[in-house]
Amino acid sequence: LDALQLGSPLKTLVCCRCGPSRVMFRRAGYPPKAHALRIAVRCFAAEKYQLAVIGGGPAGYVAAIKASQLGLKTVCIEKRGALGGTCLNVGCIPSKALLNATHKYHELKNGHMAKLGINADNVTIDLPKMMKAKDKAVVGLTKGIEGLLKKNKVAYVKGRGEFVTATTLTATDDQGNVTEIEAEHSLICTGSEASTLPASMGLPVDEKIVVTSTGALSLSEVPKKMVVIGGGVIGMELGSVWGALGAEVTVVEFMDRICPGLDSEVGNAFHKVMQKQGLSILTSTKVTKGEVHGSGATVHIESLKDGSTQALECDVVLMCVGRRPFTDGLGLEKLGIPINKFGQIEVDSHNGFRTSQHPNIMAVGDVIPGPMLAHKAEEEAIMAVELLAKAPRPDHMNYDAIPGVVYTHPEVAQVGKTEDELKAAGAKYKKGVFPFMANSRARANDDADGLVKVLVDENDKILGAHIMGPSAGDLIQSFVMGMEYGACSEDIARTCHAHPTHSEASKEAWDVRGVF
Numbered sequence: 001l002d003a004l005q006l007g008s009p010l011k012t013l014v015c016c017r018c019g020p021s022r023v024m025f026r027r028a029g030y031p032p033k034a035h036a037l038r039i040a041v042r043c044f045a046a047e048k049y050q051l052a053v054i055g056g057g058p059a060g061y062v063a064a065i066k067a068s069q070l071g072l073k074t075v076c077i078e079k080r081g082a083l084g085g086t087c088l089n090v091g092c093i094p095s096k097a098l099l100n101a102t103h104k105y106h107e108l109k110n111g112h113m114a115k116l117g118i119n120a121d122n123v124t125i126d127l128p129k130m131m132k133a134k135d136k137a138v139v140g141l142t143k144g145i146e147g148l149l150k151k152n153k154v155a156y157v158k159g160r161g162e163f164v165t166a167t168t169l170t171a172t173d174d175q176g177n178v179t180e181i182e183a184e185h186s187l188i189c190t191g192s193e194a195s196t197l198p199a200s201m202g203l204p205v206d207e208k209i210v211v212t213s214t215g216a217l218s219l220s221e222v223p224k225k226m227v228v229i230g231g232g233v234i235g236m237e238l239g240s241v242w243g244a245l246g247a248e249v250t251v252v253e254f255m256d257r258i259c260p261g262l263d264s265e266v267g268n269a270f271h272k273v274m275q276k277q278g279l280s281i282l283t284s285t286k287v288t289k290g291e292v293h294g295s296g297a298t299v300h301i302e303s304l305k306d307g308s309t310q311a312l313e314c315d316v317v318l319m320c321v322g323r324r325p326f327t328d329g330l331g332l333e334k335l336g337i338p339i340n341k342f343g344q345i346e347v348d349s350h351n352g353f354r355t356s357q358h359p360n361i362m363a364v365g366d367v368i369p370g371p372m373l374a375h376k377a378e379e380e381a382i383m384a385v386e387l388l389a390k391a392p393r394p395d396h397m398n399y400d401a402i403p404g405v406v407y408t409h410p411e412v413a414q415v416g417k418t419e420d421e422l423k424a425a426g427a428k429y430k431k432g433v434f435p436f437m438a439n440s441r442a443r444a445n446d447d448a449d450g451l452v453k454v455l456v457d458e459n460d461k462i463l464g465a466h467i468m469g470p471s472a473g474d475l476i477q478s479f480v481m482g483m484e485y486g487a488c489s490e491d492i493a494r495t496c497h498a499h500p501t502h503s504e505a506s507k508e509a510w511d512v513r514g515v516f
Helices: 032-042 058-069 085-090 092-109 127-151 233-244 264-276 374-388 419-424 440-444 472-484 489-493 503-510
Strands: 010-014 022-027 047-054 074-078 155-158 160-165 168-172 178-188 192-194 225-229 248-252 280-282 285-293 296-303 309-314 316-319 323-325 361-363 404-406 411-416 430-435 451-456 462-469
Touching (some): 047 058, 058 085, 058 127, 085 092, 085 127, 092 127, 092 233, 178 374, 225 233, 225 296, 233 248, 233 404, 264 451, 264 462, 296 316, 404 472, 419 451, 440 503, 451 503, 462 472, 472 503
Parallel strands (some): 047 074, 225 248, 225 316
Antiparallel strands (some): 010 022, 160 168, 285 296, 296 309, 404 411, 430 451, 451 462
8 A cells, every 4th residue: 555655544445346345455535446447456354253252351262262272263352452351451560560559558557567577668559660661561561461362373453343243353553543343253252341330420421530541540649639439349459559649538328338248247347457558448338419610520419328418529539439341343233143231242151152043153251241250250251262172161150159259458359258248148057266366377477357257067068168367269269279179178187288387277177066
């Protein structure tokens, strides 16, 4: 095209000779007829693949790599321009980088390190440098994934994927250029996006004053006051980040406790620790309206207990009211694939996550029912691809053995049933609890907040496990492994654990009968 010296920006045009199965590019303002005569040779047929993966996040890139390894010609379509999805770019990874950095700062600033004989005067933060370190980690990982796709011979197309038919897709990039793709099978891995309050409530998201988790990861300065709407996992993690840096953080939660999905015993302990760290937490409280003014905002709240009202002034409002599946622009309506009332695609999880309308189209991760967790999405993606490639494996997932983690300090992790759920179901169970205050490693590290809690049935089968404490997200894996392979508490309690380690707290908690 450069040789033609057409001189204007590129635009896309379906070739008048070849029809919609071929696409060519032209320069704006050039006579179409002459253009067609001169560069018809530049048209190309749609690439054909055995599997098209829409979305390059944790589910998408994992699925694409696994499919190629199993011999399927695969293409991965990603609209962001960088692989890794929300998790790597504006979610799990950058938030953990900031949680780690701010915890170190907090330990120095609040005198914890001084108790250990490590003195530092005039401790300050360089926020731009902290953000640069976070971004460096993100870029390094995204480039690494791109390298893995290349190494595993996965075609990578940048653009927004959309179905034309059940076996034909287009990918349109930010410049409007279109790539057409033919695929025998497609796997939808488009993830989710942050939910917001209705516009009528007066708090429109601008990612400066009213921010979602995306904006909260890139603030240019530490706000003096921050109101976090929603005391779930994301709200508590990011509230913890800015609280550690000196912001006065108020968490407003509609339910009667933060992180309502946690076991209540562990959740109550978590609530106390977060308050001890300086977060103000208002549960059973709803936001009635808000106003953005100048360089800040006002959030009006009402107690669900006594009806009292209050106006909270702040510099930043962090909106953490959940996430919704991202299916916009996929063209599902053209294929007759419905979306349920929660915005999810219904699939058969016992049949390779296929849609009933088009069995060659599958979906996994945040766009289907179930917890919105990156590791859950990855496992679903691998299962879908392995079943598609007819690789030997079980045709179902054990959703009871999927862990969840809150990456504050201390961390909170759980798997399986909570004690609240067992009580509500009228189930018979036993529980074992062991505090980190009695764990030698935690005491030696002067980091002993928390506990390990185990729930088993009458036959000693593991029903659930819950941890609040140092490295809880890592410690939970022994519990997950036990549940996945049908272990009982005795199996774990009789296993040798290294001393002194945090894992000994797990061993002690497993001994629910006190006989090992």
